[in-house]
Amino acid sequence: MQNVKIHVYEANFDVGEEYRYLADDAKFGAVVTFTGLVRELQSGKLTAMTLEHYPAMTEKALAAIVSEAQERWPLGRVTVIHRVGRLTLNEQIVFVGVASAHRNAAFAAAEFIMDFLKTRAPFWKKEHTNDGDYWVTAKTSDEQAAQRWQANKDALDNEG
Amino acid sequence: MIKVLFFAVLRERLGTSEVAVEDFHGSTVADLIQHLEQRSLKWHQELASQDVLAAVNQQLVSHTYVIEAGDEVAFFPPVTGG
Numbered sequence: 001m002q003n004v005k006i007h008v009y010e011a012n013f014d015v016g017e018e019y020r021y022l023a024d025d026a027k028f029g030a031v032v033t034f035t036g037l038v039r040e041l042q043s044g045k046l047t048a049m050t051l052e053h054y055p056a057m058t059e060k061a062l063a064a065i066v067s068e069a070q071e072r073w074p075l076g077r078v079t080v081i082h083r084v085g086r087l088t089l090n091e092q093i094v095f096v097g098v099a100s101a102h103r104n105a106a107f108a109a110a111e112f113i114m115d116f117l118k119t120r121a122p123f124w125k126k127e128h129t130n131d132g133d134y135w136v137t138a139k140t141s142d143e144q145a146a147q148r149w150q151a152n153k154d155a156l157d158n159e160g
Numbered sequence: 161m162i163k164v165l166f167f168a169v170l171r172e173r174l175g176t177s178e179v180a181v182e183d184f185h186g187s188t189v190a191d192l193i194q195h196l197e198q199r200s201l202k203w204h205q206e207l208a209s210q211d212v213l214a215a216v217n218q219q220l221v222s223h224t225y226v227i228e229a230g231d232e233v234a235f236f237p238p239v240t241g242g
């Protein structure tokens with residue numbers, strides 16, 4: 001896909017470098033970026049987490065999500081980076097960056113990509129805590145966040 | 161033959177990341193799950209959960225999807241990346 005950068009790997013990423021790449025096209029005046037970090041648990045016992053994925057499927061799933069975003073909004077460059085392997089507290093996990101002509105599309109597309117990444121891309125987190133290791137279970141709120149985009153689309157289709 | 165992969169908590173609980181299924185005569189993902197459930201009580205318990213997601217040839221599918229010989233099928237829990 002043209003203008004789309006998708007990476008899944010263990011290495012860290014540099015948000016400044018990714019931003020400069022997204023911003024380097026004068027046709028697009030808005031860049032929205034999101035960075036997700038390893039967050040402390042309420043119990044304060046998290047030491048690290050391990051991200052597992054389904055290598056053959058991951059990039060395909062992310063590309064499909066980006067492609068759907070491109071159908072909904074006029075986008076410039078789009079970058080999705082997701083790290084895998086062991087990550088410690090406060091480390092960067094995920095980056096989504098979207099360029100568009102105007103801010104509305106850039107904000108919406110970045111949120112759309114994150115919502116679907118969290119519910120459709122084959123990644124699984126295991127938390128390592130002082131009390132043992134636990135697989136993170138999926139949140140209903142994440143599924144609801146993804147589903148509201150379908151509701152939005154149905155409403156728009158009905159208006160049309 | 162069908163290659164069947166397992167990920168995350170499912171992989172750990174079943175104690176395997178991959179099995180080859182030679183003698184599968186069903187048609188859908190749901191049929192394959194039923195077939196695998198016959199392996200043992202543990203397999204039955206783990207795979208009978210409503211929460212098991214399926215992908216065929218790296219695409220998420222519903223349990224009514226029809227599997228062909230040579231397909232790569234994967235089972236996994238709801239995803240938690242991001």
